[in-house]
Each structure stands twice: as C-alpha cells, then as structure tokens.
Amino acid sequence: MSTDTLRRPTATVPADAKVTFARVVRAEWIKFRSLRSSVIMVIATVVLLAGLGLAFSAVLADNPPEAGTPAPPGGPSSLDPLGASLGGVNLAQLLIGTLGVLLVAGEYATGMIRSSLAAVPRRWPVLVGKIVVLAGVSLAVLVPTALLTFLGAQGVLGDEGISLGDDGVLRAVLGAAFYLAGVGVLGMAVGALLRNTAGAITTVVALLLVVPGVVSLLPERVSDAVSPYLPSNAGEAFMSISSNPDLLSPGAGLAVFVGWLVAVVGAAVVRLKRRDA
Amino acid sequence: MIDVTNLSKRYGDKVAVDDLTFQVKPGVVTGFLGPNGAGKSTTMRMVLGLDTPTSGSVTVGGRRYADHPAPLREVGALLEAKAVHTGRTARDHLLAMAATHGIGRRRVDEVIDLVGLREVAGKRAGGFSLGMGQRLGIAAALLGDPKVVMLDEPVNGLDPDGIRWIRDLLKGLAAEGRTVFVSSHLMSEMAQTAEHLIVVGKGRLIADVSVAEFVARAAHDTVRVRSPQATRLRDLLVGPDVTVTGGEPGLLEVTGLTREQIGDRAATAGLTLHELSTQQTSLEEAFMTLTRDAVEYTAEPTAAGRTAR
Numbered sequence: 153m154s155t156d157t158l159r160r161p162t163a164t165v166p167a168d169a170k171v172t173f174a175r176v177v178r179a180e181w182i183k184f185r186s187l188r189s190s191v192i193m194v195i196a197t198v199v200l201l202a203g204l205g206l207a208f209s210a211v212l213a214d215n216p217p218e219a220g221t222p223a224p225p226g227g228p229s230s231l232d233p234l235g236a237s238l239g240g241v242n243l244a245q246l247l248i249g250t251l252g253v254l255l256v257a258g259e260y261a262t263g264m265i266r267s268s269l270a271a272v273p274r275r276w277p278v279l280v281g282k283i284v285v286l287a288g289v290s291l292a293v294l295v296p297t298a299l300l301t302f303l304g305a306q307g308v309l310g311d312e313g314i315s316l317g318d319d320g321v322l323r324a325v326l327g328a329a330f331y332l333a334g335v336g337v338l339g340m341a342v343g344a345l346l347r348n349t350a351g352a353i354t355t356v357v358a359l360l361l362v363v364p365g366v367v368s369l370l371p372e373r374v375s376d377a378v379s380p381y382l383p384s385n386a387g388e389a390f391m392s393i394s395s396n397p398d399l400l401s402p403g404a405g406l407a408v409f410v411g412w413l414v415a416v417v418g419a420a421v422v423r424l425k426r427r428d429a
Numbered sequence: 430m431i432d433v434t435n436l437s438k439r440y441g442d443k444v445a446v447d448d449l450t451f452q453v454k455p456g457v458v459t460g461f462l463g464p465n466g467a468g469k470s471t472t473m474r475m476v477l478g479l480d481t482p483t484s485g486s487v488t489v490g491g492r493r494y495a496d497h498p499a500p501l502r503e504v505g506a507l508l509e510a511k512a513v514h515t516g517r518t519a520r521d522h523l524l525a526m527a528a529t530h531g532i533g534r535r536r537v538d539e540v541i542d543l544v545g546l547r548e549v550a551g552k553r554a555g556g557f558s559l560g561m562g563q564r565l566g567i568a569a570a571l572l573g574d575p576k577v578v579m580l581d582e583p584v585n586g587l588d589p590d591g592i593r594w595i596r597d598l599l600k601g602l603a604a605e606g607r608t609v610f611v612s613s614h615l616m617s618e619m620a621q622t623a624e625h626l627i628v629v630g631k632g633r634l635i636a637d638v639s640v641a642e643f644v645a646r647a648a649h650d651t652v653r654v655r656s657p658q659a660t661r662l663r664d665l666l667v668g669p670d671v672t673v674t675g676g677e678p679g680l681l682e683v684t685g686l687t688r689e690q691i692g693d694r695a696a697t698a699g700l701t702l703h704e705l706s707t708q709q710t711s712l713e714e715a716f717m718t719l720t721r722d723a724v725e726y727t728a729e730p731t732a733a734g735r736t737a738r
Contacts, residue, residue, distance in 0.1 A: 168531065211521055267513065
C-alpha cells in the first residue's frame with residue numbers, strides 16, 4: 153500500500169518544483185497564519201494602538217495641558233492632539249517587537265529552523281521571507297488602524313482636534329504604522345542574531361525603552377550627540393509634528409531608522425549564513 | 430548518491446567527525462551504524478548543509494546540497510530531534526514545507542496518508558507522541574519525492590508495527606532505485622533492513638561493507654566442546670588461527686574451527702565428546718566488538734598527547 157503511493161508520485165509533485173523567493177514568502181505566510189500566537193499578537197497590537205490612542209485623546213480632551221509643558225522623552229507625546237492619538241505606539245511596539253522575536257527565535261526553540269533551512273539551504277530567503285510577511289501584514293493592518301485611530305481621536309478631541317490635511321500630520325500617522333512594522337522587523341533580526349526568545353525580547357525592549365533613558369543620563373554633550381540617532385528617537389522624529397530641537401528632521405529620522413533596520417537585518421543574514429543551524 | 434570525502438567536523442577541541450570518506454549508492458538501503466556520539470547525526474547535518482564541515486566535502490548527486498535548485502526533490506531527511514514547530518498542525522507544517530518548492534496540497538495529503546497521520550493531521554504537533562513525530566518527519570522527508578532519503582534513527586519511539594512499516598517503506602524506496610541512508614545504533618535493526626553498512630566509531634570510519642560481509646567478518650562463532658579428555662583434545666585443536674579457552678574442567682571454547690572439523694579430529698584420535706555445539710555471536714556483540722576496538726585505537730594517540738604535554 154505504502155509503496156504504491158510512492159510509485160506514482162510525479163502526478164502530485166510538479167515537474168517545476170523548485171525554490172523561488174516568491175514561494176518562500178508564500179511558505180512563510182502559511183507559517184505565520186498557522187500559529188495562534190502570531191494572530192493573537194497582531195490583534196493585541198491593533199487593540200492597544202487604537203484603544204490607548206482613543207483613551208489618551210479622551211484624557212487630553214478633559215484636561216488640556218497648560219502652554220509650555222515639556223514633552224516627555226521617548227515616544228509620541230500624549231500632550232498634543234497628534235501625540236495623544238498615537239499614544240499607543242509605545243506599548244504596541246513591545247507587542248510587535250515580541251512577535252518578531254517569536255517568529256524567528258521560536259523556530260530555534262522548537263527545532264523548526266532545521267526543517268526551514270533544509271528546504272531552503274541558501275538560508276537568506278527564509279529570514280527575508282519572514283520579514284516580508286511580517287512587514288506586509290503589519291502595514292496592511294496598522295496603516296488603517298493608525299488612520300482610523302487618528303480620525304476617531306480627533307472626533308473625541310472635537311474643537312481641539314487637528315486635521316489629517318494639516319502640515320505633516322498624514323506623514324506622522326503613516327510613520328507610526330511604518331515605525332511599528334519596523335520594530336517587528338527589528339525583533340526578527342534580533343531573534344535571528346540571538347536565537348533565544350527571552351534574550352532577544354529583553355534586547356529589543358532595552359534598545360527601545362531602556363537605552364534612551366540611560367543615554368539621557370549621560371553628560372549632555374554625549375547624550376545630545378547620541379540620543380537622536382537611537383531607533384526610538386529616530387522614529388519619534390517622523391511620528392511627530394512638533395519641531396523638537398532634540399530630534400532629527402522627519403526625513404533624517406526616517407533615514408536613520410531604516411539604517412538601523414538595514415544594519416541589524418544585514419548582521420542577522422550574515423550570521424544565519426555562517427553559523428551552523 | 431551521497432559522496433562524503435575526507436569529511437571532518439570539530440566543535441572546539443572535540444572532534445565529532447574525523448576524516449570520513451564513503452559513498453552511499455542508490456538502489457539499496459545503506460545503514461549508518463555507530464554508538465551514540467559516533468558522529469552520525471553530525472555527518473547527516475553536514476549532508477544537508479546545516480552544519481559546515483571543518484574540512485572535506487559532501488555532495489549529493491554530484492553537487493553540494495545547497496546548490497540544488499529543488500533541494501527537497503534531491504534529499505528528503507528526517508533529523509534526530511523533532512524539527513517541527515510545536516504550535517503548528519501537522520498539515521500546516523507540511524503545507525509550509527511544500528510551499529517553498531511550489532508543491533501543492535494534493536501531495537501533502539498524499540504523504541499524510543502514506544505515513545498514516547490522516548486522523549491527527551489537523552492537530553498541533555506539540556501534542557504528538559514520539560512515534561507520531563517520527564511519522565510526521567518521514568512525511569516531510571517524502572514531500573519532494575526525493576532521489577535520496579536520509580533518516581536519522583527513524584525507528585526511535587515507534588511501536589513494533591511502526592518499525593515493520595519503516596522497514597518495508599525503506600526497502601520499497603530502495604527498490605525504486607532511490608538512495609536510502611538510515612542511521613541507527615542498533616545492529617540488529619540494521620541487519621534486518623540494510624544491505625550495506627557504513628560503520629563509524631568516534632567519528633571515524635570502521636567499516637564500509639555489505640551486511641553479509643560484516644556479519645561474517647565480525648562474528649567469530651565459538652564452538653563449545655565438552656569432553657572427559659579435554660586436555661588431550663586441546664592439544665589436537667590448537668593452531669595458528671585457533672583459540673581454545675577453557676572455563677571449567679572438561680569444557681573448551683574453540684574459535685577458528687567448525688563443529689565438523691572438531692568432531693572429525695576427535696573421532697580420528699578416538700576421543701569421547703559429550704557436547705559439540707556452535708555458540709553464535711550475536712550481531713550486537715559483533716558490532717560492539719568492532720566499535721570497542723575503534724575506541725581503543727583512538728585512545729592511544731590521546732594518551733601520548735597527554736604525556737607530551
């Protein structure tokens with residue numbers, strides 16, 4: 153019985169069966185959607201981003217700040233109409249960063265990575281395929297979420313609200329979705345570098361939340377030189393419309409943030425290629 | 430066809446694979462035999478390019494595994510531990526693996542049926558028993574209808590039915606002209622499945638022989654002889670290729686002579702025999718004798734190295 157099935161295999165294994173990048177992306181999409189944890193994490197990110205954005209806006213509507221209150225460091229300020237509507241970014245980035253880590257480090261934890269790399273022995277398409285899927289899903293879900301949250305938040309703020317057509321607002325709202333997708337990618341790359349879930353999550357959290365705080369404690373000369381180039385502050389530069397002198401310009405911030413992603417992903421690919429699986 | 434040439438792998442100071450050279454040919458089941466830690470799994474990982482050799486090379490069908498455009502059509506492999514995400518169902522695991530090569534759902538369902546996992550294909554692999562995990566791994570190995578099937582300890586965790594199923598499957602695959610390379614630390618298992626053997630110990634090649642030859646070479650059958658005139662008989666039997674040992678008075682254990690030869694000599698000399706029986710060395714014993722020699726052989730340079738230091 154068993155060997156019969158094998159004797160007519162060509163009927164079901166197509167003659168053109170071979171690895172292409174598009175097929176690897178498709179395989180990674182199947183892997184992504186077939187894990188309960190990834191679906192849950194994406195939904196949680198959406199809920200957090202929208203829920204906190206609306207909640208901060210409601211708080212802001214009830215308690216308008218006095219003029220001249222300084223913006224808190226690290227992340228969009230919840231003290232202006234844009235910042236309040238994007239107030240969920242700070243926590244949402246932890247969820248999506250963790251998801252990125254899980255999708256890669258989880259393969260090392262379970263041994264799945266050996267199956268993945270045996271099927272695609274050139275290796276880099278596996279990691280890049282994962283990145284394409286996570287970035288694609290994140291953008292597809294988070295761009296509408298960010299836009300709708302912004303619009304809903306301005307509804308909550310009423311007269312205090314601003315318009316999507318105002319200078320830089322659309323860029324900042326789309327920037328928030330892009331930033332979150334980028335943090336997911338960062339999580340993946342760190343997961344591939346460390347191959348360990350707990351270590352990689354800790355590293356991502358430290359890089360995004362702890363390091364900015366530590367840098368701000370350094371002598372001002374050092375802190376001013378380093379701080380704007382940290383990934384979270386570079387992201388803040390293109391997620392906000394206030395002309396904060398401590399931040400880069402939106403364009404420069406975007407360039408620096410993308411530079412971080414390219415560097416970390418590049419390091420992850422090199423390590424993936426060189427190290428035994 | 431798998432070609433292993435001067436293959437070595439070192440992890441720090443530890444030598445896992447030491448200058449291995451052998452070929453695995455299509456059409457027969459080749460057993461890869463050695464005690465735990467002999468370097469079998471490491472060698473198999475190097476075939477797939479999961480581990481990079483420290484030196485030497487390994488090719489499949491004349492090319493490095495990674496250079497094949499459709500690796501799953503070339504080699505289907507089951508590696509030692511479960512290489513499956515525990516949170517994913519068996520079917521989704523196979524669908525994802527298949528998708529990398531543009532292989533569709535029909536083939537996935539086919540291999541699921543082939544390994545008998547249809548009822549649990551929608552269940553998450555984390556809840557699988559060791560035996561079910563092995564079957565899932567074998568299903569994945571067969572996805573691409575590969576020319577080479579390479580399985581690391583496939584019978585681990587299988588019940589007797591499963592073991593028989595594996596044996597028949599492997600023989601069937603070889604009969605179709607595929608290269609079948611199966612590791613095991615159990616000689617008895619290999620003797621029933623394989624036609625050819627690659628035996629390794631401590632990362633080195635000990636034997637590259639047919640199973641029949643291995644058994645003949647390794648198994649020195651002992652003949653038990655009981656005689657009231659044991660001392661006289663002993664003198665008759667000893668010779669350059671013959672060993673005679675005596676455990677208790679009147680009992681001799683003879684290697685190097687057949688039962689018939691011993692009986693004839695005793696009859697010619699007019700000696701009485703009370704017992705004349707062949708004690709077969711089990712395959713397991715033969716295998717252990719062989720690999721023990723290899724261990725002793727490698728112990729020598731290490732000891733020399735220690736004194737030099």
